[in-house]
Amino acid sequence: MSNDLVFYTNPQSRGRITRWMLEETGADYRTELVDYASRMKSAGYLAINPMGKVPAIVHEGKVVTEGAAICAYLAEAFPEAGLAPRPEERADYYRWLFFAAGPVEQAVTNNVAKFDPAPEQARMFGYGSFAATVDVLEAAVSAHPYIAGDRFTAADVYVGSAVGWGTLFGTLPKRDAFTAYFERLTGREAYARAAAKDDALIAENAPA
CATH class of the missing domain: 3.40.30.10 (Glutaredoxin)
Incomplete structure (x- = not known):
């Protein structure tokens, strides 16, 4: 290695x-x-x-x-x-990559912690409200087959992971658009290889 x-x-x-x-x-x-x-x-x-x-x-x-x-x-x-964006993909690539890393992450973790900003506090938080953030994320993954257009990019790794984990663990609602988007990603060979390697590490290091 x-x-x-x-x-x-x-x-x-x-x-x-x-x-x-x-x-x-x-x-x-x-x-x-x-x-x-x-x-x-x-x-x-x-x-x-x-x-x-x-x-x-x-x-x-x-x-x-x-x-x-x-x-x-x-x-x-x-x-x-x-995996990097082409010129015509850059706007959506960077927009949604950092939307997932910023507003989505903050909204989800605050929601899990049972913190719901009051309407007058919404402008203090980059995500505004959990409901609004989820709706925007749903619209983003519905706009194209992949987050930046018709082609898989590195942004799909991050956004797709946020969607996949969120729906699996219940921190995001299970909406049809989320399910369809994540299913397009999990069929990739690299995704399967990565999951197999990490699952093997979990098994190897499990208590006897």
């Missing part, structure tokens, strides 16, 4: 998003498993990600954290994979 690209993850985390993206690039990479009990808060790992969170990657000595940033970075670092 290459030391030029190192992937720090836990298979029961958002690291699964980065694993999928790495498999889409076809790049050679080395996986470093970061457990929640000890290594994630160790001095060594905090030197890579001071937030003590996964995923993180180190590519040619440079650290990248945050799922959306990693997806965008890898798309540009490995252009031969064709």
Whole structure:
């Protein structure tokens, strides 16, 4: 495995998003498993990600954290994979990639925490309200076969993961548009490879 690209993850985390993206690039990479009990808060790992969170990657000595940033970075670092946006796709690509990383993430986590901004507070929060955010996300995934148009891009890895996890764990409502969009993504070979690798890590590290 290459030391030029190192992937720090836990298979029961958002690291699964980065694993999928790495498999889409076809790049050679080395996986470093970061457990929640000890290594994630160790001095060594905090030197890579001071937030003590996964995923993180180190590519040619440079650290990248945050799922959306990693997806965008890898798309540009490995252009031969064709995952970066074409000129006509850039607006939707960046818009919805960061919509999922910002308003959707904030709306979902606040909703899970049972925090619902009062109408007069809505302007203080980038997402306004959970209901509005869900409706906008539904419209976005319904507009085209993929989030930036008719072609799969790195933005679909991140947006698709948000939709897939959200509907699976009940943090997003199970709407037909979400189901149809995610089903288009889960048929990809890279998605299947990534899931198999992470599921194998979970099995290997399960308590005896």
